[in-house]
Amino acid sequence: MLIIQRLIMIRIIKNIIDLLDQKDKAKVKILVLFTFISAILESVSLAAFIPIIEFFSGESVLGINTYFENLNIAYLENINPIFIFVSLLLLVFLAKNLYLSFFYLYESKFVFQAKANLINNLFKNYIFQDYNFHVNKNSSKLIANLTVETDIFENCLSFLIVIIVDSILLFILFAFMFLINPFVSIILFLFSLVFLFSVYKILKKRTKKLGGDRVKIDAIRQKTLQQSFNGIKEIIVYDNRNYFVKYFSRLIEDIKSFVIKFTFINKFQKILIEMFVIITLIIFIILLVYQGNDISKITALIGVYLIAIIKIIPSINKTVASANYLQYASQSLLTLNDELNFNSKRFDEYKIDKNKKKINFKEKIDLINVKFQYPEKTILENINLEINKNNFLGVVGQTGSGKTTLCNLLLGLYEPTSGQIKSDNENIFENPKSYQRLIGYVPQHIFLLDDTIRNNITFGLSLDEEKILKVIKLAALENFIKNKPKGLDQIVGERGVKISGGEKQRIGIARALYREPNILILDEPTSALDENTEKSIINELINLKDVFTIVLITHKLSNLKLADKIIKIENKKIVNVK
Numbered sequence: 001m002l003i004i005q006r007l008i009m010i011r012i013i014k015n016i017i018d019l020l021d022q023k024d025k026a027k028v029k030i031l032v033l034f035t036f037i038s039a040i041l042e043s044v045s046l047a048a049f050i051p052i053i054e055f056f057s058g059e060s061v062l063g064i065n066t067y068f069e070n071l072n073i074a075y076l077e078n079i080n081p082i083f084i085f086v087s088l089l090l091l092v093f094l095a096k097n098l099y100l101s102f103f104y105l106y107e108s109k110f111v112f113q114a115k116a117n118l119i120n121n122l123f124k125n126y127i128f129q130d131y132n133f134h135v136n137k138n139s140s141k142l143i144a145n146l147t148v149e150t151d152i153f154e155n156c157l158s159f160l161i162v163i164i165v166d167s168i169l170l171f172i173l174f175a176f177m178f179l180i181n182p183f184v185s186i187i188l189f190l191f192s193l194v195f196l197f198s199v200y201k202i203l204k205k206r207t208k209k210l211g212g213d214r215v216k217i218d219a220i221r222q223k224t225l226q227q228s229f230n231g232i233k234e235i236i237v238y239d240n241r242n243y244f245v246k247y248f249s250r251l252i253e254d255i256k257s258f259v260i261k262f263t264f265i266n267k268f269q270k271i272l273i274e275m276f277v278i279i280t281l282i283i284f285i286i287l288l289v290y291q292g293n294d295i296s297k298i299t300a301l302i303g304v305y306l307i308a309i310i311k312i313i314p315s316i317n318k319t320v321a322s323a324n325y326l327q328y329a330s331q332s333l334l335t336l337n338d339e340l341n342f343n344s345k346r347f348d349e350y351k352i353d354k355n356k357k358k359i360n361f362k363e364k365i366d367l368i369n370v371k372f373q374y375p376e377k378t379i380l381e382n383i384n385l386e387i388n389k390n391n392f393l394g395v396v397g398q399t400g401s402g403k404t405t406l407c408n409l410l411l412g413l414y415e416p417t418s419g420q421i422k423s424d425n426e427n428i429f430e431n432p433k434s435y436q437r438l439i440g441y442v443p444q445h446i447f448l449l450d451d452t453i454r455n456n457i458t459f460g461l462s463l464d465e466e467k468i469l470k471v472i473k474l475a476a477l478e479n480f481i482k483n484k485p486k487g488l489d490q491i492v493g494e495r496g497v498k499i500s501g502g503e504k505q506r507i508g509i510a511r512a513l514y515r516e517p518n519i520l521i522l523d524e525p526t527s528a529l530d531e532n533t534e535k536s537i538i539n540e541l542i543n544l545k546d547v548f549t550i551v552l553i554t555h556k557l558s559n560l561k562l563a564d565k566i567i568k569i570e571n572k573k574i575v576n577v578k
Helices: 002-018 022-047 050-057 064-070 081-127 131-136 139-180 182-230 232-237 241-290 295-328 330-341 346-355 403-410 432-436 453-458 465-474 478-482 501-514 531-542
Strands: 364-374 377-388 392-397 418-423 439-442 519-523 549-553 565-570 573-576
Touching (some): 002 139, 002 330, 022 081, 081 139, 081 330, 139 182, 139 295, 182 241, 295 330, 364 403, 377 549, 377 573, 392 403, 403 519, 439 501, 453 465, 453 501, 465 478, 465 501
Parallel strands (some): 392 549, 392 565, 439 519
Antiparallel strands (some): 364 377, 364 418, 565 573
């Protein structure tokens, strides 16, 4: 059983190390060295009290006083030994605390940097996944992994350092005790192993279960919060606030329940450790009496024992608590490792796409016998379509007909189940990033940053004042911006709550045009707008048809009067209308 427990703990430690990047893994050896030095200094600082105990008790414990008495140093002859011992004690503690200040600073930097690197690597892994990954993954879970779970990783790393430091310290302290009295030390060491292993075994299973429950509840909590705030408009309109408050309250009660249980386990652990100290002290005294030591010798040894206990109690407490926390957090560590390793080559693939053949759009885009299906349902099949340069293509169809799926295929977000999509006779999925740089995209619901109009238009691209003024004009945003107190520096609010639907769409169009695309793809860009705003935006798009290739996906045939070609999606296939 002990072997199994050790293997479990080794696996947990391995999971922590695996979450470190290569630079941080290289620093671990340095950190272990520093922890070893820290443990030695802690031990030396405690051992520095022994000469004082020897001096006042008149009994030799390690023979330090005898050593000083035999030193033939003239200038020490007239100095009170206690002054020497106190001076050495102060020097030892000063050196120890100076070193510990450096060590804690290094440790803090290491732990924080390791956490920051993990968050960056995890976020990078998420953001570079394909669209299908994000469709099938709940964003609240991703957010929880990047926040709650990485906080737990930080704690685990700190607790692992605690275990290393205090384990080394305990070993050194037992070694000191062995030098003083080998027989008694061996008995106490064996008793300590049995007692502490029993405590760990009692608490481990419960702690691990609590950790697993916490992961589940935290995931539900994150999801509930996100859904509540994202759907606040509908919640208010339908007067459903009480429902969400009650649901969230139940989650808080569940969280409170396992927090209380985990806190109790930690408090109960301290009670057990205190019992351990009392029992070991009694055993210590009994064994010393059994050996025939006189009272002064026993008193001196008890003094040494109590000095050691000053450090042993917190060290044992921290070691057991840290080991329990690692058990508690084991599911989080597994989750983070799985998430970090899942398709982690995506970023590397993205970086090297420049070495692949560049995709161009000078003549046409061809969809050849394209089929797309989910595991349970076929959405499109036998799709053959030609989109010529500087043409206006209209796509109509009923809700659920597959228009949006066709849009996602044209955007390079979905790869066909079978068939090919080519741009100038080159398969776009040979280098999808190169192809997507050719596209300007305007969705039905424009994603807006809680930022300025300018930054929402540039959307991560470098600022070009001449270009931004050009796209503002093309998107008919001039009057809108002139009427804003701060102009382009006006904040639009979260999800654009401070501006109208038509203004959002125009910003979306301006953003698409700012990329200087070859092809402009619009997916129901006016469906949520009033009739007048819709007509205005459609007219603005028509004015662009001689400059860009336009693909307009809509459910209204009336929006496509000036289209060069109109297709209809019906029964999973294309029907030519015009």
